[in-house]
Amino acid sequence: xxxxxxxxxxxxxxxKLIITAARELAEAEGWEAVTTRRLAERVEYxxxxxxxxFKGKGAxxxxxxxxxxxxxxxxxxxxxxxxxxxxxxxxxxxxAYVAFADRHPALYxxxxxxxxxxxxxxxxxxxxxxxxxxxxxEAVRPYSGDDDLGALxxxxxxxxxxxxxxxxxxxxxxxxxxxxxxxxxxxxxx
Amino acid sequence: xxxxxxxxxxxxxxxKLIITAARELAEAEGWEAVTTRRLAERVEYxxxxxxxxFKGKGAxxxxxxxxxxxxxxxxxxxxxxxxxxxxxxxxxxxxAYVAFADRHPALYxxxxxxxxxxxxxxxxxxxxxxxxxxxxxEAVRPYSGDDDLGALxxxxxxxxxxxxxxxxxxxxxxxxxxxxxxxxxxxxxx
DNA sequence: TTTTCGTTCCTAGCGCTGCTAGATCTCGGA
DNA sequence: TCCGAGATCTAGCAGCGCTAGGAACGAAAA
Numbered sequence: 001x002x003x004x005x006x007x008x009x010x011x012x013x014x015x016k017l018i019i020t021a022a023r024e025l026a027e028a029e030g031w032e033a034v035t036t037r038r039l040a041e042r043v044e045y046x047x048x049x050x051x052x053x054f055k056g057k058g059a060x061x062x063x064x065x066x067x068x069x070x071x072x073x074x075x076x077x078x079x080x081x082x083x084x085x086x087x088x089x090x091x092x093x094x095x096a097y098v099a100f101a102d103r104h105p106a107l108y109x110x111x112x113x114x115x116x117x118x119x120x121x122x123x124x125x126x127x128x129x130x131x132x133x134x135x136x137x138e139a140v141r142p143y144s145g146d147d148d149l150g151a152l153x154x155x156x157x158x159x160x161x162x163x164x165x166x167x168x169x170x171x172x173x174x175x176x177x178x179x180x181x182x183x184x185x186x187x188x189x190x
Numbered sequence: 191x192x193x194x195x196x197x198x199x200x201x202x203x204x205x206k207l208i209i210t211a212a213r214e215l216a217e218a219e220g221w222e223a224v225t226t227r228r229l230a231e232r233v234e235y236x237x238x239x240x241x242x243x244f245k246g247k248g249a250x251x252x253x254x255x256x257x258x259x260x261x262x263x264x265x266x267x268x269x270x271x272x273x274x275x276x277x278x279x280x281x282x283x284x285x286a287y288v289a290f291a292d293r294h295p296a297l298y299x300x301x302x303x304x305x306x307x308x309x310x311x312x313x314x315x316x317x318x319x320x321x322x323x324x325x326x327x328e329a330v331r332p333y334s335g336d337d338d339l340g341a342l343x344x345x346x347x348x349x350x351x352x353x354x355x356x357x358x359x360x361x362x363x364x365x366x367x368x369x370x371x372x373x374x375x376x377x378x379x380x
Numbered sequence: 381t382t383t384t385c386g387t388t389c390c391t392a393g394c395g396c397t398g399c400t401a402g403a404t405c406t407c408g409g410a
Numbered sequence: 411t412c413c414g415a416g417a418t419c420t421a422g423c424a425g426c427g428c429t430a431g432g433a434a435c436g437a438a439a440a
Contacts, residue, residue, distance in 0.1 A: 162352025
């Protein structure tokens with residue numbers, strides 16, 4: 001029993017090691033630099049070991065996405081609860097969301113942009129995703145009026161996402177970002 | 191002189207052929223299916239010929255993006271000019287934008303999502319991009335009030351982009367799309 | 381203690397990618 | 411008719427995600 005559990009523990013540790021290595025490599029050099037060979041080298045195992053833990057590269061990315069999303073949820077919550085009123089809350093959450101994308105572009109991408117095998121928008125979605133969405137929803141709630149909170153939160157989220165991704169892709173000038181965000185918030189909150 | 195011009199004409203025709211083939215292949219099977227080998231086979235030339243016309247695969251994608259963006263601009267213009275008033279105009283342009291993304295996901299991606307070597311948000315941006323942006327701007331103008339039209343149009347565009355990409359990536363449920371769009375428009379137009 | 385057997389892990393390799401060097405072939409001009 | 415320049419192809423490089431098959435290890439049985 002003890003041997004069995006030791007092996008399982010070591011295996012879990014190694015899995016964690018792989019996820020962390022992937023995350024660090026992605027943050028440092030972007031996902032295009034995260035190859036199975038480099039990842040294997042980094043964790044000091046051979047390539048096939050990765051496949052005994054994950055179905056493929058996509059599954060590794062999905063694991064990083066879930067882990068990162070939990071971090072994002074924490075930051076959103078902190079921004080929301082630190083605000084003195086609803087107006088500061090939604091502005092603070094927006095700013096925290098954008099700041100996360102700015103500080104961790106690779107993590108943002110793997111959660112929200114890249115094609116990873118993860119269930120979204122369903123009850124089977126990872127709790128971390130639901131938690132992050134829930135934080136946005138709580139910030140939006142005071143402004144929902146008679147509208148459906150879920151759909152309105154999705155709309156709010158989509159706008160933030162659009163602002164972030166278009167700017168990061170070089171499609172929008174960085175200089176106007178703060179202005180765009182405040183214009184959006186002004187219209188959204190009425 | 192005549193031989194020279196004939197060669198140039200044939201060269202231009204072949205370049206057009208490559209772009210069209212790339213576009214068709216991308217629309218039919220997605221950009222991951224557009225490899226230089228398949229493209230070369232399709233235009234019935236060898237792989238290196240592609241590189242005598244374009245710097246690389248990215249440049250071919252950029253060419254498709256510009257061409258497609260011109261189409262998008264036409265559709266946006268049609269939607270806008272067909273509308274009887276400002277409210278129908280911005281709703282119609284929004285619907286046309288979303289419909290384009292829905293009917294031509296590969297083209298939408300290469301214009302707005304994928305990493306292609308094209309200048310955006312600068313005076314050197316291709317006219318087609320500026321034309322499409324201009325159509326959005328004209329639809330937004332009646333609702334700009336004292337706000338900067340450029341920044342507000344960017345914000346409007348970003349929201350549409352977010353709605354489109356999150357839904358297409360499976361992050362937002364399709365069923366609520368119309369509701370989300372109308373919620374956004376209601377808030378945006380005040 | 382020795383042998384067996386199951387698991388774990390690595391080496392090697394497949395088919396694919398974008399891209400390019402160098403040989404070959406075509407064709408206009410002398 | 412022959413030459414030379416340009417166009418085009420064949421073949422190959424380094425890298426990708428992924429996997430088959432064998433070697434080495436360690437726990438249980440003799």
